[in-house]
Every structure is written in C-alpha cells, then in structure tokens.
Amino acid sequence: MSAAITTASNADESFTEAFGGWQHRSILIVDDEPGMRSFLKRTLASRCSRVETAESVEDAAVLLGQQHFDLIILDNSLPGKSGVDWLHEIRARGLYNDVVLITAFADLDIAIRALRAGAADFLLKPFRVNQILSAIGRCFDRAHLRRENFVLRRELDQHADLAGADGLIGQSAALQPIHDAIERLASVPSTVLITGESGTGKEVAARAMHFLSNRSRNHFVPINCGAVPPDIIESELFGHVKGAFSGAASSREGLFFYAQGGTLFLDEVGELPMAMQVKLLRALEEKKIRPVGADREIPVDVRVIAATNRNVELEVAEGRFREDLYYRLNVVQLQMPPLxxxxxxxxxxxxxxxxxxxxxxxxxxxxxxxxxxxxxxxxxxxxxxxxxxxxxxxxxxxxxxxxxxxxxxxxxxxxxxxxxxxxxxxxxxxxxxxxxxxxxxxxxxxxxxxxxxxxxxxxxxxxxxxx
Missing domain, CATH: 1.10.8.60 (Helicase, Ruva Protein; domain 3)
Incomplete structure (x- = not known):
C-alpha cells in the first residue's frame, strides 16, 4: 500500500452507522497506483453492493458503458490524461455520476478546475479512512436529496388528483383482482401496462406496485407524456448536454436519471410521438439511454410502468402506436375497473x-x-x-x-x-x-x-x- 495512505482507528464502525444505505450503492475507483486501488476497494467492498477498479480512463470508460455507478473516485494524475480533463469529457457526453477527485498535489488551480468540471468533492493525499468515507457519504446524501427534491417539486407542480392516498381504497369484487395483481407484480421487475378510463386510479396502482417492491428505497417518478410538448419530451426523459439545441445553456439530467434504481411511471404513454416511441423501445431493450446531444449511451436501472386510457390494440392497428413497443410494455396488463x-x-x-x-x-x-x-x-x-x-x-x-x-x-x-x-x-x-x-x-x-x-x-x- 502506498505510504500516502493513513488510517484512523474505529472508522469502520462509526461510518457504517453514520451513512446507512450504502449496501445498495456502487462505486468505480480510477487510479493508476495498485496500492491505492487495493486500499480503497478493501475499505469500500464491505459497505457497498459493488466496487470496481480501473487503472486508466480508457478502462473506466469501458466499465461506465456497461453498468451504472453511483460514484467515481478519480485520481487526477493518470497516464495520458488528467482526471480533471477526463471529467470535463464525460460531463460533455452526458454522464452525471458524482465524482470525488483525489490528488497528491495541493494545487488550488486544479481544485478550482475540478469543481468547475462538476466534481462533488476534492481530497488531498494522504487522507485518512474517515476522510474518504465522509466525502463519499456527503456525495450520497446530496444525490439522495437532489433526487428527492426534484421528485417532490414535480409532485407539487402536478398536484396529482389522488395525492395522499396510500393505495387503492375498497374491497369490491371488481377491485379484488387488482389488489392481488399489484401484490404479485410488486415482487418482479417486469414492465406493466395499466389500462382503464381516465380517473380510475392508474397512477395510484403504479405507486402501490413501487412502494411494495424492493425499489421503494428509491424514487417513483411520474410523467404525463401527453402534457409535455413533443419537441422536448426526449430531453425530459433522457436529459441533454450543454449546447445540444438552442437554449441548452447547461447540461441537464432527465427523468430516467432521477428514477435510477426506482420506478418511472409513463402516464398517457399513447400520446408519445412515433419518433420517441422508437427511442423508448431501445431504452427498454438495451437498458441504456442517450441524452440529447451526447455521443454515448448511459446504463440505467429503472423499472418502467406505463398507463393509458386509450384502446392500445386499436391504436396499433391504425398505425398510431408501434406494435413492438406495445408488446414490450404489455408484458403484464392491468385493467382498472371504472367506478x-x-x-x-x-x-x-x-x-x-x-x-x-x-x-x-x-x-x-x-x-x-x-x-x-x-x-x-x-x-x-x-x-x-x-x-x-x-x-x-x-x-x-x-x-x-x-x-x-x-x-x-x-x-x-x-x-x-x-x-x-x-x-x-x-x-x-x-x-x-x-x-x-x-x-x-x-x-x-x-x-x-x-x-x-x-x-x-x-x-x-x-x-x-x-x-
């Protein structure tokens, strides 16, 4: 292990308690020094669900193209390209992973450039165990709060008609099969298409599926596809990079990003333009999205539940809805009964x-x-x-x-x-x-x-x- 690394006693117990929920997080370590990679992996492997290492930005790029990481620990002094320069590149490509930059040189200019490039934190070597754990904990907390605030703002803006209901209310014979289906569907990751007349509680059923599932620790993100103008629906779902179109003064995450690890509810999915239907199908099939203007795809882990009050079979027959997307969404169909x-x-x-x-x-x-x-x-x-x-x-x-x-x-x-x-x-x-x-x-x-x-x-x- 590198001499630049020092440890603190009792750090394991104190920080495991301080930052709960790490067991569902994934971290990528990018450092050309084997000792540092080994130290960080041993420190984090017992706390997180997945820890991967890379000794170069090229290797890191391959891993980022294969799976999602909640955080990147990035050394600035790498062969061929500095960590700050690579951070600028991945931000321009639409990757919004939180990054903690580590460096052995106390250079104020590097720190400023790193923060401007979007680094969430900056650590100077040598650092103690509790310092790196604290930096990671702050990143996870901020990411959780950012997603939570975003979802809450959307719900307040939309003022959902059935907001506050904890689930479907009633024990009628018509509703009992819905209760049973929701309980079964909550335990599987399959896409679900909820159909029924307007106002029958399709979003309430989708929320119930989410909160009964193991994804409930993450967010339920709803969007009414019919309420978003067709020319911005792609950016709304997938995000965009700076300069992707007129008015894109900065990069922006999409709803898939905020639903990471959780559920994305596509209400009125039948209103999606045909071009967007093709891109949604690809995202569902590949489990990857491409922000508008980005030159690479980003892995996502999102369960999609869709809903519509239209007769989808008729929409498909008349050419207004893609048949392949219909079959991809309609793995299981839930028909909500009218009141x-x-x-x-x-x-x-x-x-x-x-x-x-x-x-x-x-x-x-x-x-x-x-x-x-x-x-x-x-x-x-x-x-x-x-x-x-x-x-x-x-x-x-x-x-x-x-x-x-x-x-x-x-x-x-x-x-x-x-x-x-x-x-x-x-x-x-x-x-x-x-x-x-x-x-x-x-x-x-x-x-x-x-x-x-x-x-x-x-x-x-x-x-x-x-x-």
Whole structure:
C-alpha cells in the first residue's frame, strides 16, 4: 500500500452507522497506483453492493458503458490524461455520476478546475479512512436529496388528483383482482401496462406496485407524456448536454436519471410521438439511454410502468402506436375497473377523501349521511374516482350537495347513454331505482312505495348491486 495512505482507528464502525444505505450503492475507483486501488476497494467492498477498479480512463470508460455507478473516485494524475480533463469529457457526453477527485498535489488551480468540471468533492493525499468515507457519504446524501427534491417539486407542480392516498381504497369484487395483481407484480421487475378510463386510479396502482417492491428505497417518478410538448419530451426523459439545441445553456439530467434504481411511471404513454416511441423501445431493450446531444449511451436501472386510457390494440392497428413497443410494455396488463362497476367502494373512497381534503382545505371533516351516499350510488360516474374526489371537495366547501345540479347531471348522463345504445335496459332500471332511493333519503320503505314494488324486491336489487 502506498505510504500516502493513513488510517484512523474505529472508522469502520462509526461510518457504517453514520451513512446507512450504502449496501445498495456502487462505486468505480480510477487510479493508476495498485496500492491505492487495493486500499480503497478493501475499505469500500464491505459497505457497498459493488466496487470496481480501473487503472486508466480508457478502462473506466469501458466499465461506465456497461453498468451504472453511483460514484467515481478519480485520481487526477493518470497516464495520458488528467482526471480533471477526463471529467470535463464525460460531463460533455452526458454522464452525471458524482465524482470525488483525489490528488497528491495541493494545487488550488486544479481544485478550482475540478469543481468547475462538476466534481462533488476534492481530497488531498494522504487522507485518512474517515476522510474518504465522509466525502463519499456527503456525495450520497446530496444525490439522495437532489433526487428527492426534484421528485417532490414535480409532485407539487402536478398536484396529482389522488395525492395522499396510500393505495387503492375498497374491497369490491371488481377491485379484488387488482389488489392481488399489484401484490404479485410488486415482487418482479417486469414492465406493466395499466389500462382503464381516465380517473380510475392508474397512477395510484403504479405507486402501490413501487412502494411494495424492493425499489421503494428509491424514487417513483411520474410523467404525463401527453402534457409535455413533443419537441422536448426526449430531453425530459433522457436529459441533454450543454449546447445540444438552442437554449441548452447547461447540461441537464432527465427523468430516467432521477428514477435510477426506482420506478418511472409513463402516464398517457399513447400520446408519445412515433419518433420517441422508437427511442423508448431501445431504452427498454438495451437498458441504456442517450441524452440529447451526447455521443454515448448511459446504463440505467429503472423499472418502467406505463398507463393509458386509450384502446392500445386499436391504436396499433391504425398505425398510431408501434406494435413492438406495445408488446414490450404489455408484458403484464392491468385493467382498472371504472367506478360504476364498484359502487360499493364509494363510502370508503368518499370517507377517505373527506379526511384528506378537510385537512388540505382547513375545514372540519363532516360525516357523509345516507342521503349523500345514496345520491352518489345513483350516479354513473363518467369521471370515475377523480370525479368523486372533486364532488367531495365541492361538498366540503359548500356544506351540502346541490341536489338539482347533481340530479340533472345524472339524468342527462343516463339519457345520453341510452340514446347511444350503450346502456342496457337493466342498467337504466338500476339508475332509476337508485335515483328514487336517493330522493327518498335512503329510506327503502318510501322508495319501494314510490316505485310500486315490494321492499323485499328493492332490498334484493340493492344486494345485487352492492348498495
């Protein structure tokens, strides 16, 4: 081992405790001195999931092209090319790995150049064990906070409709297969395509899969593909290097970078332009991405879950969605049921939204009475769970349900659907009975009198519908 290396007693125990979570991290050591490589590898191998070494930037470049590293420990004095010069090069190529630069020369100019090139830390040889561990810990902490802040900012900006829900709420027969599938799919890395009408909780299902998986230690990064302009969607997903296009004044990481080790949720994936579909397919197949303007690909470890409210098979048949990408995404398909098929879940959903929204709005939570729930059960919910949430918010703000407005919306909905021939006579009968039940305030004796049927018949109907 080089004489430039000194050690500190008890460093192992103190720094293992101080910086938890290293067991999932990977580090690349680039140094031409065998003693330094051996020392650093022995120091870090028991703490990290993977530690690789390279004696030149050429060898390091090969390793970086094969797999992702969370951190690079880079010696500045290397044969043929300095560490700082190589750091400039990899940054220009779109590689954003954190770098700790080490050098035996106390040169202020080198330190300034290293930091300007994007080095996260700078250490002067000789250094102690606790110094290098501290530098690595700071890098890991900053990287985690940077990703966490980015994800939180996106979620605040997007203000997801079902934010705050811990999962899918309800135990209806229509939802039970979804609960079972999510639990099974959480344990495998396969891509999943979630389909269903708008507002049925596709993102909630994707989040549940992520948080039940071993990727939950890293981030769940959502993007609505239909909300991003087609000319910047590639940069949004893959990132870009400085000067890649007009206005690219600096390099920028993409969403794949922030989802590293976690899950990327592609909502409304059917809205992706055809050119972007080709690049996404390649990223899924090769597990590598190429930032816009970069001349090399970067390995990534990201699970992709996609969702759409479109009929994807029809989109493929009509040439608007690539068949090969469809089959790559559709390893497993999860079809989310509409709310009208799980009316018995409405009380639990509405109560959950009351708790969430009352806190957000700063108003006292109000219990949902039978009349309100009966009115909700009498509606067909074309906007699904999202519409229910919005109605609960309106109810909390106004203090009551505007029965006339709600009734008209229901009646118009039933009439339109019947005119289109999309609803059976049985469905219209159900809507009518539930409407009368709502108007009777949930009183089945009164409702059966108005309907001209026995209470026993009404109770049997309600039992069939889970009301």
């Amino acid at each position: 009208r098929d799980r009316l018995e879940d409405i009380p639990a959903l509405a109560a959950s939204f009351v708790r969430q929204l009352a806190q957000q709005l700063g108003v006292p939570p109000r219990p949902l009475d039978d009349k309100v729930l009966a009115s909700m059960a009498a509606y067909s919910w074309p906007g699904n769970v999202r519409e229910l949430r919005n109605l609960v918010e309106r109810w909390l703000i106004l203090g009551n349900l505007p029965d006339a407005v709600f009734g008209n919306r229901m009646a118009i909905n039933v009439a339109d659907r019947a005119a289109d021939g999309e609803v059976s006579l049985e469905a219209i009968e159900k809507q009518h009975i539930l409407k009368i039940l709502a108007e009777s305030g949930g009183n089945k004796t009164e409702a059966s009198r108005r309907l001209g049927v026995s209470r026993k018949t009404l109770e049997r109907k309600c039992a069939e519908w889970g009301v």
